[in-house]
Each structure stands twice: as structure tokens, then as C-alpha cells.
Amino acid sequence: MKSLSEIATPDAPQAIGxxxxxxxxxxxxxxxxxxxxxxxxxxxxxxxxAEQLVQCLKNIDAIARAAGASLSExxxxxxxxxxxxxxxxxxERYAQFFEKPFPARACVEVSGLPKGAKVxxxxxxxxx
Numbered sequence: 001m002k003s004l005s006e007i008a009t010p011d012a013p014q015a016i017g018x019x020x021x022x023x024x025x026x027x028x029x030x031x032x033x034x035x036x037x038x039x040x041x042x043x044x045x046x047x048x049x050a051e052q053l054v055q056c057l058k059n060i061d062a063i064a065r066a067a068g069a070s071l072s073e074x075x076x077x078x079x080x081x082x083x084x085x086x087x088x089x090x091x092e093r094y095a096q097f098f099e100k101p102f103p104a105r106a107c108v109e110v111s112g113l114p115k116g117a118k119v120x121x122x123x124x125x126x127x128x
Contacts, residue, residue, distance in 0.1 A: 002026045009066035012059040013037040016114060022063045029067045029125040033080065034059040035117045044115065049086040050093045052119040053079070057097050064125050074103040076124040083118065084109040090119070 007022040008014075013035060015021055022031040036045045036052035039062070045055035061071035081090065087107065103123075113120050 007063060007067045009062055011039055011062035011066065013039050013042060022067065024067055024127065027127045028075075029064060029069060029123075029127055031060050031063050031123040031125060033078075033120045033122040034063075035113070035115060035120055037115070044117065047118075049081065049083070049118040050089045052117060053090050053093050053121070056119055056121040057094070060121060060123050060125075064123075067125070067127060069125050069127050071097060071123075071125070072099070073126045074098070074123045075126050076104045077106075078122045079105065079107040080110045080113060080120040081107065081118065082110060082113060086118070 002025055005024045006020045007024055007029065008020065012021055019032050022029050034056045036055035037043065038045055038055065045051055057071060064070050064073065079090065081087065
């Protein structure tokens with residue numbers, strides 16, 4: 001049986017509840033939903049959804065790097081938005097972080113996110 005191990009880094013926001021930043025299982029890294037918090041301060045990066053998306057992806061990349069990978073090895077992401085009208089702007093920023101073949105993705109509108117965030121992203125990343 002494969003073992004489950006926690007991945008944590010000070011370069012991404014600390015968990016705000018009883019969960020890990022990420023867990024490694026076999027050759028996959030499951031990154032918990034990342035809020036647009038600046039790791040050094042714990043503050044929201046801004047109120048702009050596009051800037052929040054960028055910070056979420058930076059946080060995921062920091063966690064992936066702690067596991068010896070990077071955001072470019074994401075195989076699946078899920079984006080949670082509080083307003084789908086921001087979807088076109090999100091797509092523009094999101095595309096700057098990935099190349100073909102793009103990771104599989106889901107994007108859903110939710111009624112609210114922790115700490116009043118407008119964006120939260122979770123990811124599954126392939127490890128060597």
C-alpha cells in the first residue's frame with residue numbers, strides 16, 4: 001500500500017483549518033484549495049479577482065516546489081469563483097501560467113469562500 005505524506009511550506013499560506021497544504025500519494029500531489037493570501041502577511045493580495053487568481057496559482061506553485069515539482073506539472077485544477085462574470089478575465093490570467101496540453105479543469109461559481117475571497121483554486125500535480 002502506498003503511503004500518504006504531508007507537504008508543507010512557509011512559502012504558501014498556512015492552513016486555516018484541520019487540513020494539510022497538500023498530501024502526496026504515490027506520484028500525485030493533491031493541493032488543498034488555496035486562497036489568494038500573501039504568505040508573508042496572511043493578508044488578501046487585493047480585492048481584484050484576476051489578481052486573486054494569480055496569487056492562488058503562486059501559492060500552489062510554492063507548495064508544488066516544496067514537493068519537488070511545479071505548477072507546470074498540474075494535471076487537474078478546480079477553480080471556485082464567487083462571480084462567474086469574472087470568468088473571461090480569469091481565463092486570460094490563468095492561460096499565462098500553463099502551456100499545452102493544459103491541465104484538465106473545472107470552474108464553478110460558489111456563494112462564498114473563506115475570508116471573503118473571490119477565488120480559490122485546488123490542484124492535482126504529477127510528481128516524478
